[in-house]
Amino acid sequence: MRNQRQKTSMSSIFPTTPENLQNALSKKFENNPDVSFTVYEVQKKKIAVFFITYQVKPGKVEQHLLSNLLDSDKEWTNTDILNEIPLHNGKQVENMEELLDGLIQGQIFVYIDGENSALTYPMVNIEDRQVDTSDTESVVVGPKTAFTETLSTNLNLLRWRVRSTDLVIEEVKFGKRAKTKGRLAYIKSIANQTDINTMRQRLEEMDVDQVDDVHMLMQYVEDSSFTLFPQFYTTELPDRASYSLLRGRVCVLLENSPSVIIAPTTFLSFYESPEDLYMRWNTGTFLRFIRVISFMITLLLTPMYVASVTFHYEMIPTELLISIGESRASVPFPPIFEALLLEFLIELLREAGARLPTKIGQTIGIVGGVVIGTAAVQAGITSDILIIFTALSALASFTAPSYLMGTASRVLRFPMIILAGSLGIFGIMYGICLLLIHLLKIKSLGRPYLTPVYPFRAKDFNKIVFRLPPQFQGRRFASYRPKDKRRLNKKKSAAKKDIDK
Structure with missing residues (x-):
């Protein structure tokens, strides 16, 4: 109790003089020259106006605040300023913690000598980019707009799509030292209250210095940190976020992040695309099947080749076996080493193409793949048939709408190849069983990850x-x-009736 009283008395700085307040701020900000602190005198009463220069909109302080404050002969009080100066969202601050938080968030403060509190107004100068298309979630049919790094813009995009008073947006803050604003969004008449409470509790219990992006935030609040599979979906598309809200899920938005967290999520949700809703139902179903089959191709195609060539020749048709034998006649390495080498080269090219500028990255990916693949076959390092299989596996991994899930499937391919090269088909089956057991144990916000397959719910298929x-x-x-x-x-x-019926 005593420590609590001491803390309260230390944080309460008002009433004080403008000079004492300026000295206190100079110590907190280590005499930072960007902290503007000016003392004016109106009717023999000192009024201090202070803010961080580059975080406040230029000209707005003089136009909306100082012009009204200094051109009057009135003896100002906090109540008079709040009532008579036409600025929105003004409030009183009584302790140093709130004052410092407001300064670093782009607020301007006014303190009148002898008052018990300071006044604060939000005049933040936000550097944002225009709404554009998404680079990571490309769509052919449907809306093209994507979220940006500005929280207010993202909330506006979400509100435009979910025009309902049932849409609840709760304020949350992250970061103990570098605070970042966020929002928890859900539709109160649809979303399950347990999911809302669970996500809210996980967000409130975070104790971390700084959170820069929702992908970092997701790692703090997800159910398991020791799995390759993402347990929450992150999207840059407002239509996917609004669609998920109307299905009863919750969303988390974060300042400075162009993505939104969607929870809870199932494994099969990562192979859905918003385009499925805008196409004919049978076309959408076909594309979903293609994506799920692509996951199996990514995971099993190259391991099946390694297992067949190493242990199970009888599984290969005679004509194909002769062709494989001829292509591998000059290769001195075992199939497992050959496959791992090619997979590593493909991942190397993909990572290099992603990190280079767009035009150069595309050129490196295409030319590098052709040149290295041709040279590897001619040098006898690998066989041309294996290049076809690894290329198909890599191509199939890119069909996943979620970049995180596509990356997880590519990483899983390496242990599957090792198991196939060590134990053959039995190794592949062993890997599949381990993978299924692992997926059965994963939960997303407390919900089973493999639903509706397990637990089985036929109505949700x-x-x-x-x-x-x-x-x-x-x-x-x-x-x-x-x-x-x-x-x-x-x-x-x-x-479906005609109007004349």
Whole structure:
């Protein structure tokens, strides 16, 4: 109790003089020249105006505050300034912690000599970029807009899509030393209260110096930190975020981050795309199947080749076996080493292409792949058939709409190749069993990761595994346990009558 009283008395600095306040701020900011502190005298009363110069909009202080404050003969008080100067969101601050937080967030402060508090107004100078298309989630059909690094812009994009009073946006702050603003968004009439409370609790209990991006935040609040698989979906597309909110999920937005966290998430959600909703239901279903099959190709195609060539020749047709034998006749390395080498080269080219400027990266990826692949075959380092398999595996990994899931599948390919080269088909089966056991143990915000496959929910298959015509999707995804399970009236949506009937 005594420590608490001492802390309160130390943080409470008012009433004081402008000179004492200036000295206190100089000590806190180590005499930083960017902290502007000016003392004016109006009717023989000192008024201090202070802010960080580069964080406040240029000219707005003089135009909206000082012109009204200094051109008057009135003896100002805090109440008079709040009532008579036309500035929004003004409030009183009574302790040093709030004052310092406000300064570094771009607020301007006014202190009148002898008052019990200082006044603060938000005049932050936000450096933002215009709304543009997403680089990581490309879409052909549907809206092209993407989130930006500015929280207010992202909230505006979200509000424009979910125009409902049920959309709740709660303020959260992250970072003990470098504070970052964030928002927890959900639709109160749909989202499960347990999911809301769980996410809110995890966000509030974070004790970390700084959070720069939602991908960093996601690692602090996810259920398991020892898995390759992402447990929350991150998206740059406002339509995916709004669609997820209407399905009963919660979203987390963060200042300075162009992505949004969506939770809870299932494994199959990472192979959904917003384009599936804008296409015909049968076309959308076909594309989803293509993506899921691509995950299996990424994981198993190269390991199956290594296992077959090393241990199980009888699995290969005779004509193909002769062709493989001829292509590997000059290769001195075992298939496992050959496969690992090629996979490493492909990952090296992919990483180099991603880090270089766009035009140069594309050139390096195409030319480097052709030149290195051709040279490797001619030098007898690898076989041309294995190049085809590894290229197909790499191509299949890029069909995943989620970059994080695509990366996880590529990393898993390496231990699968080692198991295939060591134990053959039995090694592959052993790896698949371990992978399934691992996926069964993963949870996303406390929800099973493999739902609706396990636990089995047949009614949810037409919402995430495949699609049916819209009039047959009258209920929301039951695995998320939304408050409102119905999303449309089947009878009215199925009735198609001409206007003259």
